[in-house]
Every structure is written in C-alpha cells, then in structure tokens.
Amino acid sequence: MILDSQLPTIFAVLMAFSVLLYAMLDGYDLGVGLLLPMENEGQRDKMIASIGPFWDANETWLVLAVGLLLVAFPSAHNVILRELYLPTAFLLIGLILRGVSFDFRAKVIAEHKARWDRLFKLGSLVATASQGYMLGLFVMGFEHSFTAVLFGLLSAIGVTMAYALIGACWLIMKAEGELQLRAIKWARITGVVSFVGILAVCITNPIINVFVLERWTNPPLAYIFATVPALCFAFFVIGHATLKRLPLKDDAGCWLPFVLCVCIFTTSFIGLALSFYPWVVPQQLTIFEAASAPESLRIMLYGALVVIPIIFAYTLFAYRVFWGKVGDLRYY
C-alpha cells in the first residue's frame, strides 16, 4: 500500500513528468511557430499542417501540470503564481493568440491569412519567452533584484532557442526537400545557442544557490549526478555531428535529431529536478509542506493510475494515424 507520507513525492514526480512532457510536446509546436518564414507561404502551410492534429493535446499537458500544482501543492501554487503574475498574463495572452490564429488562418479571406500567421508567430514568441522568464525567476528563488530580472531575460532567450531547436528537429523528421534543408540549418544555429544557454545555467545555478552547489559537489552522490550533464553535452555533440551529415540517402536517420533533442530536454530537466528536490518554491516551501490533504491526493492518484495509461494509449494511436511525412494535410 501507498503510505500517506509517500504521496507528496509521488505527486511531485507526476507533476515533473507532465512539465517535461509539456516542454517537449508543446515545445516542438511552439518552436515550429517561432520558425515560421514570413516570406514563404507554402512552407508556412506545411509547417502548420505538421503540428495541426497535435497542438491542442500538447497544450493539455500544461493544464495538467498547473492543475497538479494547484491541486496537490496549493500553497506553492499560490506563491509561484503570485510572484509570476505578470509573466503568467503574458504567457496566457501568447497562448491565446497562437491557438486562435491557427484556426482563423484557415478560414479567413486570403489577404488576411498572412496577418494571422504573423500573430501566430508573435503569440509563440510571447509564450516561449514568458515561460523562459518564469523558469529564470524560479531558479533565482523569486528574488526581487536586477540580477534576477537579467537572469530571467537570459533564460527567456535560452528557452526560446531550445523550443526553436526541438521545433526544427520535428520539421527535419516531418518535412522533405527544401523545407527539410532549411530545418537542418535552423537546428544547427539554435542547437549552438541552446548549448551555450544550458551551459550558462549550469554555471550560474550553483553560484546563486549554495544548496545546489553542495548537492553537486558532495561525494559520493555527486559522481552519479555528474553523469547527467555529461550525457546532456554528449547528446549535443552527437546532434551537431548528425546535423552536419543530414540529409542522408532515402532520408535515413531523419528522426535522429528529434530523438536526441528529447534526450537533451530530459537530461536538462533531470538536472534541474536534482538541483531543487524537495523544494517546490526554492528555499521557501518543500513538497511536503505544500501538499494537500492525503485523502484528496489519494483519490486523485487512483484516478491518475487508471486514466494516464489510457491517455498514453490513445495519444500513441493519434501519432500512429499521422505517422510519416506531412502531406497535403487538409482540414475536413
């Protein structure tokens, strides 16, 4: 049986899992939005068609993540969203604009289509930059200082680049011909910038947060922990080498950059999680202090254990239906 005292950890893992899935899944469709080339309508159509069937479900992981924070750790939810009130408002406006542009562009008269595409791109940028800024402030422990704002801005650039990277890798997998070549170029540029960004966080985080430094330098655990950034950087190197050789004959390995990107996101995220566990608000609230009543967590857990595997099953089904290169995907 599951003990009451284990519930906060279980929910922290569930929440971390949905944040990571959100970052990767909505990451690629936000990234595709960021990369929209305003001078080429044909490529824009293809790019948007490649994310059409998925974006809505991808965004649902954000609702689940925020929902879990809200329902499992209500006091942390209050602190975090109060500190991040304005960036949250911007994030939501960004998500609103891109979500509706996606649908309006297909239905308005042709002259207005480019306007909605521009709004789609702008909405994606506002959403990714706000998320990056929020992550930056979280790492800084919601400190109110110039350094915190500066770090938030840097983080906004880093996260935007990482999303553009995974978006480009998605396109390498789903596109062909000229668009694929373009995506490879995008991936190479954003890959380098993302690498620098992640390196910057790795250096800054332990300097700002003493408890993080202790955790990463305290043997014997530190040796095990050290494999995480090592792996992450190895994935970057392999990715860089792969991108140089693509595209290969018969489009072999077109999926490899995306898989590597998933690995990069996962290792970076594990790195952050290892730094901050068990804090849900750095140095203010632990998951144990912030957790809801056990009877409420328990009824949600039972539901989650039944429903989440079903969600996975039909999500896989949807990806299988739309497997392969994006064709003339049309709205029916």
Place this chain on the structure above:
Amino acid sequence: MADVMLLSRIQFAANISFHILFPTITIALCWFLVYFKVRFHISKHPVWMRVYRFWVKVFALTFALGVVSGITMSFQFGTNWPGFMEKVGNIAGPLLAYEVMTAFFLEATFLGIMLFGINRVPSWVHTGATLLVAFGTSMSAFWILSLNSWMHTPTGFEMRDGVAHAVDWFAIIFNPSFPYRLGHMLLASGLTVCFLIAGISAYRVLRGDNKKAPNIALRTAVYVAAIIAPLQILMGDMHGLNTFEHQPQKVAAMEGVWDTTKGAPLLLFAIPDEEQRTNHMEIAIPKLASIILTHDPEGEIPGLNEFEGKHPPVKPVFFGFRIMVGLGMLMLLSAWVASFLLWRKKTLSKGFLMFFVGMTFSGWVATLAGWYVTEIGRQPYLVNGVLTTAEAVTDIPSGNVAFSLALYLIVYAFLLVAYIKTLFLMARKSVEIEEYSLSELASKPQPMKEVTA
C-alpha cells in the same frame, strides 16, 4: 484591498463570461456532428456530409477559442483567488483534476483525428473519434458543474483547522444542486446551438444559397429546439425550486421580494431599489410567485430583509433572471411556430428567416444572463456559507490586476469580433467549404506510410 477585489471580480467575470460562450456551443454542437455523420452513414446521401463539413469547421474554430480561454481559467484560481484553494482546495482540486484527466485529453487528442484524419482512418473510426470528442466535452461539463454546484450547495465535507476536508466523495460530486444545474446547462447548450445553426442557415438561405444543406440544417435545428425548449423551461423550474430550498436569498432577489410574503405576486417588471429596500414601477401577476415556488397560492416566500447584509445585490440578479426567462419563452414560441410552418408549408417566410438571423446568438445572451443570476446570486459568498469572496481574494498590487484586466479585455473584444465576422464569412463561402468529391471520402484508409507532398 477593495480595489483588488473589484478588479479581480471583473477579471474573473470577464474571463469566465468569454470562456463559457465557446463550450456552450461545442458541448451540444459535437452531438449534432455525431448525428449528421451517422445520418450520412445510414443514408449515404452526400447532403449530410456537406452539413457535417460546414459545421465541423465552425466546431473547430469554436473549440480552439474554448481551449485557449479555458487555459486562462486554470491559472485564475491561483493568481487572483488564493484563498479559494487554501480553504476548499481539498475538494475543488480533485474535481478539477478529474476534469483534466477524463475530459481534456480525450477531447483534445480525438479532435486531431476528427479534424484531420478523415481519410487516414476508416470512416467508422472517424465517427468514433467524433463521438469521443462529444463525450469528452460533456464529461468536462459534468466535472466543472459538479464543482460549481458544490460551491452553491456544499455537502460531504468537514472543516478541520479552517480548511475543508472531504468526508464523502459521492455526496460532494452529486451535491444537491448538481443534477439540476447540469441538466439546465446541457439543455442551454442544446438551445444555443439550435439557434446558432438556425440563424447561420437562415442567413445562407436569405443570401440565395438554395442548396439542400442549409435547409436541412435549419429544419433539424428548429425541430430539436421545439423539443428541448419546453424541457428547458421545466428543468429551469425544477432548478429554481432546488435553489428556493437551499439558497432562499437568491430566489428572493430573483423575485424582488423584500418582506417575507404569503401569496407573493410574480413581478413581470419592476425596478428594485436597494437603498429604500423596495421596488418601483411594479407590473405584477398576483400570487403567481407563491404558486410556482410553493405550489400553494398562499405559500410563504422569505424576503430579502430576512437576510440583510447576507444577500446578493438585487438588480443584476432580478434583471438577469427576466432576460433569461424572456428569451427562453421567445425561443419556445419561435421554435414551435417555425416547426409548424415547416411541417405544413415546407418553407419559412423571408421575415421569419430574418428573425432567426437576429436570434443567432440569443442562446449566448440567455446563458450568460442565467449564469449571472446564479453566480451573482451566490454573493457575498464564494462557497455558500463557507467562504466569502472577500476572504479569498489576492493581495497583489491592484495596478497589476488592472493591467492584466485591460490586456484581457482588448484581446477578448478583438477575438469576439473576429469570431462572429468569420462565422458569417464562412456562411458566405459555405458552398466552397462543403464541396467535396466522393474520392476524398474513400471509406478504406489510405496506407499510413507513403503520404507524400
């Protein structure tokens, strides 16, 4: 503090009013889509596919607006009403979590297959996806209305150290006002969609679109409205009786009853005056309010003065109720007359078609008016008898709330205009939207791998 509270209330009202417009359409519209698709399967007549194709696009656009405005809602609890989750989070949390897990993922995932997958999966799988989306939207209504109803009639919990703890989940989910509120909302969604379909179809017919599709859609919508409009009035009456039992102060405001009265009249019109605690310019039908609420001409209705300081503001509740009921009666009348004419004469006159165009968004107005009655009617409480709105509000600087509110209002006004304009634009382009060749709908799936550009 008062400023933040007022701004937060306006912001929440703006967000939820904007949001509810779209689910009100999608909940019922998806069941209409299932019906159109099934009719196509049975009859193989292309007109049903044309009807489906037009309305599935309206559905896609409406759904997108519902999703993005809904995400905003999920953040609002924490940003503006921290006291809500602190005090009743143990109850509200699991209900919201079940909505995400059993409804949001289901509808979002199968929506992709429903919108883009028609020639990638067998036809019956596509119809199944449509059915699952319809089921998902209704499940979402189930959970959120359960939570909302619990805020009106809280049961199944106990307070420990000032925080609500769940004791009986069945009593929480199926709290006393839930069945009525859910039924009332689902029927409201049905009526809203009937008048939306009727209005847009009438617009097309008026513009000289003499295809079969708009006529068949108009006919379906009018007949369904003729059936559910009276059901809705009956359901509304039952909901009112339930409110009378659990929240008499809300009913007193709805009826404009100040002093506890035996044999209270039904006020067709009046201007309630909260300062003098009386009504001006009353037009009344004697005893009718008592007959409706207590089934006794001399029945007693507790007045607002019994709840002084603990009853809602009277004017919005009083007028909101009259707008909702007035529109409901108009819907019933127009649906019955139109059904009779369509049955006997097969067509509607130009004037009647123009009337339906005017009624296109009448469901929105009635639904919003109804929600204002019940939600403002719950004030000053957020959770009836447990938590007041003032206790739950955030303490962030009011400037921040004012800024975010202004941002939301601009975006919402822009989107609402764009949505309505696009609907009518689609109606004008409808022939092009509906056209399809039968080869596009081959019921055998195309091989999944070799789809090329």
